[in-house]
Amino acid sequence: MTSGAIDPSFASAPAAPAAPPSRLRRRQWLATLAVALKLTRTRIGLVIVTVIVLIAILGPLFAPHSPTAFVGIPNSGPSSHALFGTDQLGRDVWSRFLHGGISVIWLAVASTAVGIVLGLIVGLAAAYAGGAVDETLMRICDVFLAFPPIVFALLLISAFGPNLLLLVLTVGISHAPRVARVMRGAALQVVERDFVKAAEAVGESRWRILFGELLPNVTSPLLVEIGLRLTYSIAIVAGLSFLGFGLQPPHADWGLMINENRLAIAVQPWGVLLPVLAIALLTVGTNLITDGIARAAIGLDRGDS
Amino acid sequence: MSTQLASAPSPVQVHNLRIVLVGSRADIVDEIVIDISPGEVLGLVGESGSGKTTVGMALLGYTRRGGVVDGGEVLIEGANLAELRDAQLRKIRGGVISYIPQDPGTALNPALRIGTQLSEMLEAHAGLSEADREARISETLSEVALPSDRDFLRRYPHQLSGGQQQRVAIAMAFASRPHVIVCDEPTTGLDVTTQARVLETVKDLCRSHRVAALYVSHDLAVVAELADRVAVMYAGRIVESGTRDQLFSAPRHPYTQRLLRAVPDLAGKRAVVGIPGRAPQPGHRPSGCFFEPRCTLAEERCGQEFPPVSDLGSGHAVRCYRAADTAAKAGVTDGAAAAPAIDIGEAVLTVHELNARHGSNQVLFDVNLTVARHECLALVGESGSGKTTLARCVAGLHKNYTGQVSLAGTVLAPSARGRTSDARRQIQYVFQNPYASLNPRRTVGQTIARQLELFFPGGRRDIGTRVAACLERVSLPDTAINRFPDQLSGGERQRVAIARALAAEPAVLVCDEITSALDVSVQAAIIDLLRDLRQEVGLSILFITHNLALIRTIADRVCVMTGGRIVETGATETVFESPSADYTRQLLANTPSIEAALGEVAVAGAGSGSGSGSGSGSGE
Numbered sequence: 075m076t077s078g079a080i081d082p083s084f085a086s087a088p089a090a091p092a093a094p095p096s097r098l099r100r101r102q103w104l105a106t107l108a109v110a111l112k113l114t115r116t117r118i119g120l121v122i123v124t125v126i127v128l129i130a131i132l133g134p135l136f137a138p139h140s141p142t143a144f145v146g147i148p149n150s151g152p153s154s155h156a157l158f159g160t161d162q163l164g165r166d167v168w169s170r171f172l173h174g175g176i177s178v179i180w181l182a183v184a185s186t187a188v189g190i191v192l193g194l195i196v197g198l199a200a201a202y203a204g205g206a207v208d209e210t211l212m213r214i215c216d217v218f219l220a221f222p223p224i225v226f227a228l229l230l231i232s233a234f235g236p237n238l239l240l241l242v243l244t245v246g247i248s249h250a251p252r253v254a255r256v257m258r259g260a261a262l263q264v265v266e267r268d269f270v271k272a273a274e275a276v277g278e279s280r281w282r283i284l285f286g287e288l289l290p291n292v293t294s295p296l297l298v299e300i301g302l303r304l305t306y307s308i309a310i311v312a313g314l315s316f317l318g319f320g321l322q323p324p325h326a327d328w329g330l331m332i333n334e335n336r337l338a339i340a341v342q343p344w345g346v347l348l349p350v351l352a353i354a355l356l357t358v359g360t361n362l363i364t365d366g367i368a369r370a371a372i373g374l375d376r377g378d379s
Numbered sequence: 380m381s382t383q384l385a386s387a388p389s390p391v392q393v394h395n396l397r398i399v400l401v402g403s404r405a406d407i408v409d410e411i412v413i414d415i416s417p418g419e420v421l422g423l424v425g426e427s428g429s430g431k432t433t434v435g436m437a438l439l440g441y442t443r444r445g446g447v448v449d450g451g452e453v454l455i456e457g458a459n460l461a462e463l464r465d466a467q468l469r470k471i472r473g474g475v476i477s478y479i480p481q482d483p484g485t486a487l488n489p490a491l492r493i494g495t496q497l498s499e500m501l502e503a504h505a506g507l508s509e510a511d512r513e514a515r516i517s518e519t520l521s522e523v524a525l526p527s528d529r530d531f532l533r534r535y536p537h538q539l540s541g542g543q544q545q546r547v548a549i550a551m552a553f554a555s556r557p558h559v560i561v562c563d564e565p566t567t568g569l570d571v572t573t574q575a576r577v578l579e580t581v582k583d584l585c586r587s588h589r590v591a592a593l594y595v596s597h598d599l600a601v602v603a604e605l606a607d608r609v610a611v612m613y614a615g616r617i618v619e620s621g622t623r624d625q626l627f628s629a630p631r632h633p634y635t636q637r638l639l640r641a642v643p644d645l646a647g648k649r650a651v652v653g654i655p656g657r658a659p660q661p662g663h664r665p666s667g668c669f670f671e672p673r674c675t676l677a678e679e680r681c682g683q684e685f686p687p688v689s690d691l692g693s694g695h696a697v698r699c700y701r702a703a704d705t706a707a708k709a710g711v712t713d714g715a716a717a718a719p720a721i722d723i724g725e726a727v728l729t730v731h732e733l734n735a736r737h738g739s740n741q742v743l744f745d746v747n748l749t750v751a752r753h754e755c756l757a758l759v760g761e762s763g764s765g766k767t768t769l770a771r772c773v774a775g776l777h778k779n780y781t782g783q784v785s786l787a788g789t790v791l792a793p794s795a796r797g798r799t800s801d802a803r804r805q806i807q808y809v810f811q812n813p814y815a816s817l818n819p820r821r822t823v824g825q826t827i828a829r830q831l832e833l834f835f836p837g838g839r840r841d842i843g844t845r846v847a848a849c850l851e852r853v854s855l856p857d858t859a860i861n862r863f864p865d866q867l868s869g870g871e872r873q874r875v876a877i878a879r880a881l882a883a884e885p886a887v888l889v890c891d892e893i894t895s896a897l898d899v900s901v902q903a904a905i906i907d908l909l910r911d912l913r914q915e916v917g918l919s920i921l922f923i924t925h926n927l928a929l930i931r932t933i934a935d936r937v938c939v940m941t942g943g944r945i946v947e948t949g950a951t952e953t954v955f956e957s958p959s960a961d962y963t964r965q966l967l968a969n970t971p972s973i974e975a976a977l978g979e980v981a982v983a984g985a986g987s988g989s990g991s992g993s994g995s996g997s998g999e
Contacts, residue, residue: 102820267815267816268810268811268812268815268816269815269816269817269818271776271808271810271816272808272810272816272879274775274776274795274796275774275775275776275795275803275807275808276795276803276804276807276830276833276834276883277795277796277798277800277803277833278833287818290818290820290821291818291819291820
């Protein structure tokens with residue numbers, strides 16, 4: 075008599091296990107992160123991201139030259155004077171690389187924040203309101219979703235000119251519909267629960283129901299969504315800088331650097347290689363972390379841990 | 380514990396079965412001995428977590444995920460299931476032994492027609508020709524009182540009602556003419572009227588085909604109506620077994636006795652009494668008798684070793700050291716209490732000409748009712764009768780209605796948001812399912828504190844003591860403050876939900892089926908609590924339920940609802956003893972009752988005489 079694969083819905087009320095009240099149980103997102111941290115992929119991702127972020131933040135302190143100083147012959151190879159050679163104007167590639175990360179990161183983080191906040195509000199509101207409101211909000215999202223994010227950003231920026239605030243807003247807005255969809259889906263299962271009705275019956279405000287009752291129950295998908303959107307933001311922000319819609323020359327910026335140095339790639343590959351590697355590693359790192367969180371969240375939902 | 384009626388070996392023999400958790404090796408069930416003769420129905424009774432479903436599954440050669448058989452054997456017609464190959468097991472399942480699931484909605488394949496499913500089943504097991512299969516299908520369907528025409532066979536499960544689905548599942552179980560059937564609470568999701576018909580069908584089929592049946596259930600009244608013998612499970616052990624009459628008229632295990640006292644009965648005017656405490660979980664079971672911590676008769680040796688089986692003769696066996704002393708206490712002897720006599724004041728809640736709709740579907744028709752101050756009004760109806768919609772209209776959670784809901788003479792707005800804060804405070808709603816009505820991410824303390832902040836702003840400083848006082852009122856310790864709902868049992872959660880409602884100091888408490896998700900011993904404790912609270916706090920209660928038996932001891936008046944209309948309103952006694960509406964009579968007749976089943980009380984639609992009630996279930 076081996077254990078068969080039958081999984082009948084034992085409808086007898088689940089006997090509450092005497093779970094030890096640990097501090098991590100207090101908030102689900104903390105529990106999710108704690109489990110995620112035990113996964114190798116999350117740790118690798120964390121190490122990569124930490125290294126890149128440290129380079130971006132601390133880099134300017136260690137840069138041997140000013141990012142805008144001319145230190146040698148344009149497109150010269152690595153030398154004792156310029157570790158990774160010079161760019162097409164004769165500026166130090168290594169110094170420009172060390173200065174150029176912070177803008178990519180903060181633009182990506184800011185636009186992710188905009189996208190998450192907007193998407194969260196729209197998604198939760200749609201799930202809670204239901205009916206025509208839900209329908210309208212989701213159809214508006216569909217319209218936005220019809221544009222690829224980069225095309226959407228190009229459209230707005232070419233209309234209003236390059237402007238960092240606009241860049242953050244457009245990238246954020248292009249994320250919002252996707253976030254809204256996911257959060258609505260997660261919240262739909264929660265709004266049906268009686269505790270939401272109970273909150274209505276005692277007259278809790280709509281705002282409080284969204285953020286006091288619903289939000290704490292959808293933190294796992296939210297965490298995953300934050301990680302995922304951050305990854306996309308890095309790519310889009312770097313891409314827009316590459317196209318010249320982000321920071322303007324002579325500022326140092328990884329995306330911009332790739333564009334500036336791509337013509338001389340055969341002669342002096344470092345000007346392209348360094349920022350490309352950094353951006354690639356950063357997205358791989360955030361993606362690994364997100365993947366770990368997603369796995370942890372699924373495990374928690376299944377009760378595996 | 381076997382009573383061999385036939386000389387042939389029993390089709391079901393379980394010897395000392397032990398099933399443990401895979402990791403910790405903690406026992407889920409242990410020392411299970413079962414023997415069922417052909418044509419006999421064994422009722423396996425227990426509360427949630429007692430292991431009754433695990434035993435039922437073991438008969439089919441299954442263990443729940445995470446469980447593994449650690450000892451003992453299950454013999455089905457002499458074949459040891461543990462020694463069979465998978466192919467042989469599959470042959471036995473559905474052929475020799477079949478299964479009636481609890482929820483036919485998930486057991487039937489939604490994508491296949493009824494006829495296809497029945498036919499597939501016979502093809503796999505009965506080895507009949509196609510013509511014979513068709514004959515067998517129509518024969519079985521008529522046995523379960525379903526049509527067997529082509530039109531019916533071409534239907535999909537979703538085109539049938541819950542009762543019809545369950546009868547299809549029963550037909551599937553019986554079609555291959557099995558010798559053994561395991562029924563896992565097949566009537567739990569059904570209305571009493573449907574339940575009565577389904578039970579009758581199962582009973583007849585078991586008798587006429589001489590099937591040995593194991594009927595797993597938490598509902599003692601259902602088992603009393605159906606079973607020949609009964610085994611009571613507690614924390615993974617069978618603590619008492621015997622014939623139906625022995626068990627219900629002269630129970631000897633203290634747990635069985637307490638359990639019977641917790642069951643509300645139509646005929647009984649006694650108060651139901653809960654069992655304090657909680658059954659120990661696998662891995663946390665004490666070394667002695669598992670019931671010892673909750674037992675009032677416990678003595679020293681009870682805490683040292685689990686009592687052996689003591690045979691009381693004629694098939695009655697019990698596992699209790701004090702079995703000799705429990706005979707005197709058999710049955711229910713005390714607590715013959717009707718609803719507490721309280722002065723009933725003027726109307727506090729009035730519902731006038733209420734017509735409510737769900738979309739284009741009208742679910743309430745011209746409903747009128749009043750709840751007086753300090754009164755407990757029970758609203759009884761089967762599923763779909765509109766009783767929950769009515770409750771939600773009252774609480775402002777269903778706004779699509781015409782008519783008036785007024786509180787102390789003031790007409791209320793349809794939606795809770797449109798009402799004044801005071802109106803919202805005065806009407807408090809307790810939900811059916813405590814597993815869903817508490818936010819899983821908030822501690823008990825946070826949940827109740829929020830209620831206090833909402834209705835009694837200011838005074839943040841002593842909020843801790845006020846929360847503790849609220850918990851105290853529902854008999855929860857203040858250590859519960861920092862617990863999350865999933866750390867509490869179902870009964871404790873429902874207490875928290877009640878504490879939350881009472882924190883608002885309401886005038887009217889709307890209780891929507893608040894005990895239907897709970898075990899009987901817990902249900903009894905909750906009912907007890909409500910009775911006490913009524914006296915202490917002076918509450919008016921609108922008590923909504925499908926369980927007629929439950930309200931006899933708590934309600935002052937009863938409204939009976941069906942199809943969105945109130946068909947009868949009257950004092951509880953009157954409705955029970957001389958119901959005026961046909962529907963009420965039918966409801967009373969169909970409600971399973973231990974006493975009626977034992978034949979102590981005349982089974983009559985009109986209920987029973989008032990005198991025969993309070994002795995209930997005892998053998999005096």
